[in-house]
Amino acid sequence: MKIYLQNMKGFSPEKLTSCIQLLDKHLADMIVITESWHFSRYNTYTPYLLATSTHVPRTNGPSAGGLAILARPNLRSSFTLLHQTTHSITFSLHGHCLHALYLPPSMPWNVCQQHMPKTKVSVLLGDINYHPNVPSKKYIPSLILDPRKQGISDLCLQHDLNWITDTPPFKYDHVLLDSSLFTTANTHAPIHPKTDHHLVTFMLPPKPPPSPTSTPQAIRFNLKYLDEPLLADQLIACFELLWNEHYQLMHFLSDQIMQSQDISTTQDIIDTVYALYMSLISTCCETILGTYTPQQRCSEIDHSLNPALPTTIPSDSSNEVNEEIARHSSPMIHCFPLWKALLTSIPTSITLHTLIASIPPFSTDKCTPSLIIHYFSFLTPEKIAKHIMKYPSAKTFGLDVLHSRIFKALSSSTVFLSSMQLLFSTFLFSTLTPSMWNISQITPIPKKSDSFTPSSSRPISLTPCLR
Numbered sequence: 001m002k003i004y005l006q007n008m009k010g011f012s013p014e015k016l017t018s019c020i021q022l023l024d025k026h027l028a029d030m031i032v033i034t035e036s037w038h039f040s041r042y043n044t045y046t047p048y049l050l051a052t053s054t055h056v057p058r059t060n061g062p063s064a065g066g067l068a069i070l071a072r073p074n075l076r077s078s079f080t081l082l083h084q085t086t087h088s089i090t091f092s093l094h095g096h097c098l099h100a101l102y103l104p105p106s107m108p109w110n111v112c113q114q115h116m117p118k119t120k121v122s123v124l125l126g127d128i129n130y131h132p133n134v135p136s137k138k139y140i141p142s143l144i145l146d147p148r149k150q151g152i153s154d155l156c157l158q159h160d161l162n163w164i165t166d167t168p169p170f171k172y173d174h175v176l177l178d179s180s181l182f183t184t185a186n187t188h189a190p191i192h193p194k195t196d197h198h199l200v201t202f203m204l205p206p207k208p209p210p211s212p213t214s215t216p217q218a219i220r221f222n223l224k225y226l227d228e229p230l231l232a233d234q235l236i237a238c239f240e241l242l243w244n245e246h247y248q249l250m251h252f253l254s255d256q257i258m259q260s261q262d263i264s265t266t267q268d269i270i271d272t273v274y275a276l277y278m279s280l281i282s283t284c285c286e287t288i289l290g291t292y293t294p295q296q297r298c299s300e301i302d303h304s305l306n307p308a309l310p311t312t313i314p315s316d317s318s319n320e321v322n323e324e325i326a327r328h329s330s331p332m333i334h335c336f337p338l339w340k341a342l343l344t345s346i347p348t349s350i351t352l353h354t355l356i357a358s359i360p361p362f363s364t365d366k367c368t369p370s371l372i373i374h375y376f377s378f379l380t381p382e383k384i385a386k387h388i389m390k391y392p393s394a395k396t397f398g399l400d401v402l403h404s405r406i407f408k409a410l411s412s413s414t415v416f417l418s419s420m421q422l423l424f425s426t427f428l429f430s431t432l433t434p435s436m437w438n439i440s441q442i443t444p445i446p447k448k449s450d451s452f453t454p455s456s457s458r459p460i461s462l463t464p465c466l467r
Contacts, residue, residue: 001094001204004031005173006190007127007197011039011068015192020048022191023072028201030075030093031191034102034127034173036066047073053102054086067100067126088115088126096122096204105129109147116151120159123204124176127197128152131174132166165200173200181205220401221285226409231288235406236413238284243419246280250419254426266430274434277423278400285406379425381417391465398464399441407465437467 004022008015011033022028038055053067067089071079075093083090088101099117103126117124130148156163161176169187177183185202225231253273260266285291388411391404410416427433444457 001029001206002027003125003202003204004028004191005034005125005175005200005202006031007034007173007195008037008192009035009195009197010037011066012194015194018192019070023048023070026072030069030071032100032125033068033070034066034100035064036068037064038066039068050076050079051081051084051089051091053089054084056086065102065104067102069100085115088117090117090121093204094206098123098125101126101128103128103130103148106144108144109151112148113151116155117159120178121161122178122181124155124159124161125174125200127173129172131171132163133168164202169198170200171198173197175200175202221291221403221406222289223403223405225289226405232409232412235284235288235409236416238288239280239410240413240415242280242283243415246276250276250422254422257426257430263432267432267435270427270430270432271435273423273426274436277419278402281402281406281410285402379421379428381414381421384417384420384424385411395465396462398462398467399436399439400464402465404465433467437464 006019016039019031019033022031036052038052048070050069050071052069053065055066065087067087069089069091078094080092081089082092082097087103087107088099090097090099092098097120099121101115101124103112103115128148130145130152132149155161156176160179162179163174163176164183164185165174165176170185175185181204183203183205185200187198187200190197190199226235250273253269257266257269257273260269388404388407391408393405393408395404397403440461440463443460443462445460446457448456
């Protein structure tokens, strides 16, 4: 991406037209303007204008200084304004953090520091009125120049910036790049003849993508299969099979919550119960519906199903039916019990680990229901099903990636509704909720189509459907 840096010595419609012509001809992708003198007719060129510095009107004379950033309209979606002052603009572009600034010759260093980057940036560019290898302007006193020289040198060491414009052709307009970026800068004739500063151009190299091993890919379930009755019945059958395998454990943990006196241990058990329950549903969805990642193309997604699964499961589930489901299902179903592998990834207390280690082998023939459900007789499976069906299907999911349509498809199963009754009765009895419910995924939605600043965006919080 080609970036231009130009000191305009005051903007005018003629100078702005020259910049737009360069952008339209694809000779430049972005133009950073210093000393725009706060041109007041930017609104005429809104498609090309991305950001300007903060304007403070002067009472004694015309406004001086000012910065503006122009770019081709197709770069607007990749541009994010991070911070702006009267003499600086910080923004991100294609994964890089850039800091544009203008430091007047008479500005003391203690004032300059207010406009310098506070965090690490990839590119620092602008008119800083200082050159490490060229004599300074005669009218800049040493009291101002010496602290600026030392401060910029310290900034380069702190943020690991390399000075790529430290040769004599460059005077006071400079570009400093992160040491991991390799490029060169050049000087050309100014964009408009009514300025005495040369044009500085450089190529911003693309930021390398992160390693695939360090980038977690979000999993999505193929929800379109929920519209098929056959698949909905198979999803219910798979859940009932998994619930029968872990029924005793869930009731045992619920009883431990009734006996627990330590709130931290109770919270750990609540998180364990919820994580186990979500893993059961996720395993069903992955086995029956299949998964994909948002990074995959539609042609790469495997939508193959398992026609060998039975379409329904009787209420008095026999062992033969369970064995038939397990035999034809994904290998993931055979990794029973799930909680053994699950608990190793949950940060729990020592008391809870001791409790889990003491759990005896369960037998589904001797199932002792938890007493928690008797404390909340108003929480019936019928009311749970009614509330699930009322939940809007158009709303998206949170970090658990379980859509409300999945719960609606399972709500026709009495086994699923009974498990939900046990889950929420446990939460009500302990007066605690899973820690995951306190975490939301916030997505900024611009209030206006041409708005890209965080302050002008509306935060939308996505939480789990069961919350």
